[in-house]
Amino acid sequence: MSLHLEHLNPEQLAAVTLGDEHALILAGAGSGKTRVLTTRIAWLVKGGRVSPAGILAVTFTNKAAREMLTRVSAMLPVNPRGMWIGTFHGLANRMLRAHHRDAGLPQAFQILDSQDQLAALKRLLKGLNVDEDRFPPREVQYFVNNRKEEGVRAGEVPLTDETTRRFVELYAAYDEQCQREGVVDFPELLLRAFELLKRNELLREHYAQRFRHVLVDEFQDTNRLQYRWLKLLASSGARMFCVGDDDQSIYTFRGANVGNMADFERDFRVKHVIRLEQNYRSHGNILDAANALIANNRNRLGKNLWTAAGKGEPLRVFEGESDADEARWLVEEVQALAREGTRLSQIGVLYRSNAQSRVVEHALFSQGIAYRVYGGLRFFERKEIKDALAYLRLVATPEDDNSFLRVVNLPSRKIGARTIEELQDAARQQGVSLFKAVPGNSKAAAFTRLIEELKAETANLPLPEVVRHVVERSGLLEHYKTEREGADRIENLEELVNAAAAFGEEAREVEPGEPTDPLTGFLAHAALEAGEHQAGEGHEALQLMTVHSAKGLEFDAVFITGLEEGLFPHEQSVTERDGLEEERRLAYVAITRARQRLYLSHAQTRMLHGQTRYNIPSRFLEEIPEALMKWLTPRFSKKKDFSWSGRSPEPLPFAKPRAREVGGFRIGQNVHHPKFGSGVIIDAEGQGTDARVQVNFGNQGVKWLAVAVAKLQAA
């Protein structure tokens, strides 16, 4: 039960034992950030500096919140009752349930995930006869969410032009619809919680007095609204302890605002910025590479990681002729590592985008190597689970039109688009929910009766039995039994019953005002905690994932694949503001995942969207000092004509004939241009003085150049 303060380095100790003041902790990768955060909480509580109820600690993921809770519990003599530890959304939900009346919400309000939100918007746009070409649902969603994250309601958006005016109308209509149906989307959860404190002085005072210490994890990932909410919570003198790393900010594309770090320093007149720069994870060469790379970014608070461990081995770099070649090499290296005793689960294969996993998977599969791919559908996002949840939601909230539409004809009740439309018209006219608008003698009435019966039948059952009963009586189980390949779905539906049981068993402390209805709690849990991506965690398997999902993880050996211009950095990023810097931070995150060994690779050709692409090596490879790397293939191979030779597939017999060689240049050849720099020829056409070649210059773009005019040189 000791805090083991003696094991902390001076900076960590200073952070943990900081006195009565605000603090910004710049915590580099692998610098013991979580340890500092949890030890500080324990130190505050154990020393009697604050009661557990005075602690509010917030993270971004449920996983991080769980880990924090576990570690804090281990350091304290009793279960830390009364602490608020959770995600922003989880804590907002908790607050809104407790004060749903003040927040203007029904007690059992349902939470829309992004999919649900999009479905709700599509329905709205259809009902309003909006031209979906001019106002695509996705863009409306984007607009709404961005405004909410700025804390701006529909009535407050400046109407700069006609299009904006239209978007704002839709925003307002969407919010009305949500209100009517008693549902709340993710950004709304945060905005409501913010507005609740902003408008209700009594409540604000209550919480601001209660929480004496507010601790924030991954502070660089907070958006503007989250920061403003934190400021309200700290409005009565609470001490803020914000931990973050600007170099690991990789989520600006979804609203994260690194600027919050600088704002925080200023707004709270932070006296102490503590830098945790000693890294306990990686060998020296790996850290040197990371430091050198990130030094190319201009917008930084500044930080340099160091380690007491040795330099370790050089980074191994491989150039593949193709993506398949790269994958073959990777598999061989993995096998070699395994022979040397590295466990598969301690090897991470990282890539920029999910599409890249396929080739690697193929190679792994053919060699019989166990692997696990992260990403994709999570448990509570699966179709059959969402169907079951829709029934459960209707039992709890019949006004939930989203759920109504989802399952009114599932299993089939012979209710088609026509009937639905009529129903929607009627509901709109009467200003009521679809459920209420159902005429007594219609086909749909059988459905509403079913829901009402379910409600009555399950009223006094324990939660898992409620779920079991609804899954069976709704006809879903039967429906999926008759569906071919429905075995997995049946299994998942059964697993849902188990999930309900597990949820019920988790002894969660109930504070006054907390929802007492277990079903409501479970439905919120399902929305907020999407569950595991894939079963089979803990099995010995190679770990495949995007760089984004690797954040926060570490491996003995790491492969970063597809280090090519256009892929990593991604071509989309060049059009984004500071996009390239974010890509570089992403590469920084990837590198710093490795403990002992780091492998970097790229391929000369790659199949993307069914087409062969010729990419030049990523600039990030050039930003890493040569001395740290060991090239397994000749650096930036000068091999020419690779697309037409050797093992490479012949062009299809009916493919459009392409000029293989024009004006002394060949497809696949590396070239240099005085203005655009180095590139690779990806296409050619014409003859003699008309000869033109298409060159991929990476960040400079893809260009057609006349051979006679452009000063192209073989590189």
Next chain:
DNA sequence: GTGTTGTACATAGGC
């Protein structure tokens, strides 16, 4: 009202 073909589209993904 349901099954089938056809076309558009393709970063990253937490809650």
Next chain:
DNA sequence: TGTACAACAC
């Protein structure tokens, strides 16, 4: 290349 959803035919 593979998927997702919309417009089509039964």
